[in-house]
Amino acid sequence: MTSIERVLGGADASYTPEDDTVRVEVPLNICDKQVPPAAQSILGRCEYSYRPLHEEYIEKTGVTTWEYFRSWVEGWDPFDDEGVFRRLLRRRDQLIMPESTDEDWSRHANFMVRHVGCGHAPPEYYVGYGYYYCSIYGAKLNLRLSMEGQLWLRQARRLLQVNIEDGLDDNMRGDQIEVNSQRYPNRSVAMSVAQYELEVDNTTFKTFAFNTHVPAYLDAGLAGLRLDDLAKIGGQPNIEEWLDGETWSQAIGSGAEVYGEKGSKGILLEAAEITGEVLVDTANDAANMGRDVGDAVENALRSLVRHLR
Incomplete structure (x- = not known):
């Protein structure tokens, strides 16, 4: 799309009497499907996806369940907040630049x-x-994980966004989208989406994004994490989210590789190692710790490899 095609709107002008103070209305309308690449410096930050500028969003972040929040998102129109919309339009030239580092x-x-004015809503x-x-x-x-687990979390967050960038870039070039897993090529993603249509189709974009989660989790090193980290990662999502088929498929997709890499023998040895690292004073403490580790292992396996049972 050329710079002329990116103009938001226009109107004819003519001389009028001085007492004619009615402003000419200029309708704004543009549908620019060309997605510019993100700056490398934003990758790995939650603000890559969204910045909490909207008052309505801020009010909803205190809700108690993921299901309620997701329901709100599905019916939310971010264009309704005129203050935020005007703020973004004033910075439009900076926001549409490739690799923009604008604060918004x-x-x-x-x-x-x-x-703008074309009926499309952000995914x-x-x-x-x-x-x-x-x-x-x-x-x-983050604070509950070991140092290795925290590194995994940072890497996974960045790779999730790198994978989205790669998919969007593929869609700017043609109809085929490929997101490769470096560690597990069998977990790579391939989709066919009409050129320029990925970001404007909410359902297709969600499917694409969730399909790229498994390669990101695995390439970040999920299969190499300790079992206590896996237990915390596997037990983190709200139960409401596990009702979502997309989310369930990403968990079991990762779980297959974790189980395959560690195996049952590795799982038992690692559980013993974790228990041995904790100082216990009494036999009861030791027994309780053993049960805790057993529960952690069970929870991790239930979340990550349930489909193997």
Whole structure:
């Protein structure tokens, strides 16, 4: 799309009497499906997907269940907040630049200023999963993980966004989308989506995004994590989210590789290693710790490899 084609609107002008103070209305309309690449510096940050500028979003972040929040996202129109919309339009030239580092840039904001008055809405994934779940999940989980687990979390977050960038870039070039897993090629993703249509089709984008989760989790090193980290990772998502078939498929997809790499013998040895690292004073403490580790292993396996049973 040329610079002329990116003009939001225009109107004819003519001389009028001085007492004619009625302003000419200029309808704004543009549908720019060309997705510019994100700056490398934003990858790995939750703000890559969305920045919490909307007052309505901020009010909804205190809800108690993921199911309620997701329901709100599905019916939310971010264009209704005129203050935020005007703010983004004033920075439009900066927000649509390739590899923009503008302080208001996010995939969500970039979409909004490229689709004005054309009926397209940003993919729900950007707010519902890309930002909300990224920020809530990461904040609650990070301090509970080992150093290796925290590194995995940072790497996974970045690779999730790298995979989305790769898919969007493929869709700018043609109809075929390929996101490769470096560690497990059999977990690579291939989809066929009409050129330029990936980001404007909410359902297709969600399917694409979730399909790329498994390669990201595995390439970040999920299969090499300790079982206590796996237990915390596997037990983190709200139960409401596991009712979502997309989310369930990403978990079991990762679980197959974790189980295959560790095996039952490795799982038992690692459970013993974790128990041995904890100082226990009494036989009861030891027994309780053993049960705790057993529960952690069971929870991890239930979340990650349930389909193998």
